[in-house]
């Protein structure tokens with residue numbers, strides 16, 4: 001699937017705005033360029049405008065301003081049924097009065113495909129989701145997970161280049177969810193389709209996507225591959241929203257050679273990587289991931305700033321230890337350590353010193 | 367209805383039995399006038415009462431002469447044909463417009479939907495005589511009074527509220543994402559309507575159509591105003607029969623109408639169950 005044309009923009013949102021009532025913008029200035037074959041996830045809290053974006057792309061809502069392009073042509077004036085976009089609805093939207101096979105054949109029938117070709121494709125699609133034996137059943141006779149797979153097969157059977165999925169796994173239990181996550185990504189990559197996936201489950205977003213767009217308040221807060229998003233959040237909303245995060249508040253003292261010296265509110269000094277602070281005197285929120293915090297002095301570099309901490313709680317979680325500390329007046333400071341033979345188990349009440357590499361500690365907006 | 371539990375109090379026992387008695391009385395009150403005409407229609411005399419022969423179950427007391435009269439008498443025959451020409455057309459018109467109106471009015475963005483709905487349903491609420499008088503004056507002005515089309519339209523206006531109500535009720539449970547899914551898969555709006563929406567709301571459409579048909583089939587007030595001799599329907603003829611001839615043929619006709627109604631109801635119920643099964647719902 002990887003040739004030069006893959007790098008061309010396939011889906012483009014340019015300065016898109018959307019308002020339902022003519023007053024409040026639900027989507028504010030959305031700019032997004034997706035290459036062909038990408039698996040992009042829209043992640044964000046409830047009401048942040050994810051479904052609205054999907055609906056604009058599918059053609060069920062019109063953008064108030066801006067342009068949406070598919071393969072270089074503007075689709076603002078193309079009705080939904082001519083866009084050729086596959087979609088998996090949150091509630092599956094299988095036609096209850098048709099059998100599974102008829103459901104799958106529907107998009108092929110409206111394309112006036114011949115019977116034998118249609119049947120072959122339906123069979124192939126059913127086999128792809130391992131539901132070959134269920135063609136004669138009705139949707140109401142399937143379990144939730146099976147219906148979900150049929151919805152997926154139906155969105156793919158007419159071989160659309162772009163498939164939209166709106167929280168397709170929302171109704172499934174954890175185990176099935178994880179299995180389906182794997183199946184969907186696997187299938188998408190095998191078929192080389194472009195996918196826009198909506199979820200508010202961040203684990204799902206991180207494990208499935210090539211890139212994740214974090215939505216908040218109608219804007220993309222950050223658009224990055226999962227590892228970048230987790231390790232290099234661009235603002236404190238993203239840091240807080242993705243994964244577990246420790247926040248300390250303070251003021252920038254000085255910035256030298258790409259290292260910011262931050263004075264925390266209780267007076268202690270720490271070294272950070274300045275991300276969106278630029279000058280001394282600015283307020284900042286410092287973000288550190290729990291697994292990047294070190295309390296074993298030997299592993300800290302010479303001259304690193306350390307903070308005093310008091311152990312409040314030790315939680316044994318099997319593969320990891322999760323310890324809650326009081327650091328610089330923050331009672332919710334979490335550290336995570338791997339359960340290794342030489343790992344020290346901290347006891348509540350113990351006084352320790354913690355530290356980290358300056359690049360793991362990001363000074364973000366306040 | 368469940369059996370009386372062993373712990374029922376005297377009051378509950380009393381209520382349990384009186385409830386049954388009340389139900390029986392209501393049923394009797396509703397059904398008796400209809401049931402009684404059926405044996406009377408086989409009367410061999412030209413009376414509206416049970417003759418001693420009939421009460422003795424003597425075969426002499428019974429005959430099919432009133433039925434023979436119905437099928438051979440010209441005015442009854444033309445009345446039946448008029449009814450059969452008017453009711454189905456009125457049903458088709460009601461079902462078409464009623465269904466479209468119900469679908470349109472179920473879209474959330476339609477302005478004044480409550481008001482429009484109320485207006486469309488008003489023929490059901492406004493006293494028939496008022497609608498009939500209004501239609502008479504209006505149709506006279508526009509040249510529809512006394513025409514076949516006029517009667518069909520008038521009956522359709524009476525039938526539309528039933529269709530709107532039943533179809534709106536089925537649309538409440540209709541999932542809009544189904545039509546979106548269909549559009550998404552490349553179906554144009556017309557295909558989507560006939561392949562997805564119509565089959566799913568069919569039970570409502572069928573019941574509405576049945577009500578519309580029956581409304582037209584036994585309507586007498588409006589047709590008296592809007593129709594002319596050329597549109598003399600069965601109920602109209604029965605009305606005349608009662609007033610002028612007092613012939614027991616009317617009982618034969620009534621029995622036939624009851625039979626038709628029961629058959630229609632049964633057919634429709636079967637169709638409804640079938641399509642509910644198709645929708646993946648269990649027949650209720």
Ligand SMILES: Nc1ncnc2c1ncn2[C@@H]1O[C@H](COP(=O)(O)OP(=O)(O)OP(=O)(O)O)[C@@H](O)[C@H]1O
Pocket residue numbers: 020021026044045046047048049050051052053200
């Ligand atoms: N049809 C509509 N009319 C008016 N407002 C709407 C409509 N649909 C959505 N909204 C509003 O637009 C905003 C964004 O909604 P949207 O459905 O896009 O959120 P979302 O990100 O998909 O949320 P969720 O995760 O809960 O599904 C919300 O504030 C919502 O109230």
Ligand SMILES: [Mg+2]
Pocket residue numbers: 050051052
């Ligand atoms: Mg949503």
